[in-house]
Structures are given as C-alpha cells and as structure tokens.
Amino acid sequence: MATRRKVAGKARRKGKKTPVRKAARKPVRKTKKISKQTAKKASPRSATRKRASSTAKPAAKPAPVRPPAQPKAAPPIRPARPASQEQRIGVVTHYYSHLSVVAMQLEPGTTLRVGDLIHIHGHTTDFTQRVESLEVNHASVNEVGPNDNFGLKVIDHAREHDVVFKVRS
Secondary structure (H helix, E strand, C coil), X not given: CCCCXXXXXXXXXXXXCCXXXXXXXXXXXXXXXXXXXXXXXXXXXXHHXXXXXXXXXXXXXXXXXXXXXXXXXXXXXXXXXXXXXXXXEEEEEEEECCCCEEEEEECCCCCEECCCEEEEECCCCEEEEECCCEEEXXXXXXXXXXXXXXXXXXXXXXXXXXXXXXXXX
C-alpha cells in the first residue's frame, strides 16, 4: 500500500500546473554506461613462453623414482542378510512421527503376528525389530492379514514406500 508524504505548511490542492517555459529548461545529458570487461586468461602457450623467456634458475634436483602404486582391492559387496532368510510382506504407506507408528499394506497371502521379526528397508531406512504391538481401529490384535488397515509400533523412523520383510528364523 502506498504511503503519503506529509506536506508541511500549505495544503495540497488540485489545480493546473503552471507551464514551464522551454527556454528555462536545461538539456539533460545522457551518460554512457560502461560495461565491465572480464579479464582474459592467459593461454597455456603464452605461459610457457613467459617461463622460458624469464631469467634462468638453477636446475632443481631430480625427484627420486618411486615404484608404481598398486591399486587397492575393493572390499567385496555383501548384502546385510541373504535374500533367502527374508520374505517381502508389505510396504509402508504412512509414518506417524509423533507416535512412531507405521501404517502398512500387506501383500496378498501374507500375515503378520506379534512376536515376528521384521526388517524395514528403504532409501535411508534400515533396521530390524520384533513386532510388539499391532492395532486395528485402535484395538490391539495378535495377527493381521492383507485386507486389514493396521498400525505397527516401530523403534526407528520409517518413510513411505519403505519395504517390509519378515525375517525367517
């Protein structure tokens, strides 16, 4: 919103402005804008010429010859657990941070019970825990199936689209 300047003394009034005579005006000079020029980098050829033409320096001692370095062997990449010990059972659909609870969608033909060992793995998530609490509509249950909307208490932060595995003992 625009603010008004206070006028001291005379009140503002609307009216015709007095015409300014052309003779009283002074011509306004336009100033040229000076653009900054970037410094040019010296080409490698000119740098070598300058070095060659500069004053002669005493020869430096030759560097000792080192044997070629052997490349380090990369450590073998091993999965945290063999895939045969884990079965994919579902995906995290939502995480409630204030409760540390995940909502999950189980895959068809799978069940989850209290006491099962699960592994939750994602882009930044990777932890294993034992199922201690399962709830369907705020009621505690011992087992859930693929059609149930349920909550699962977790020990660490989980994110949507993290994969849930059941660890076989």
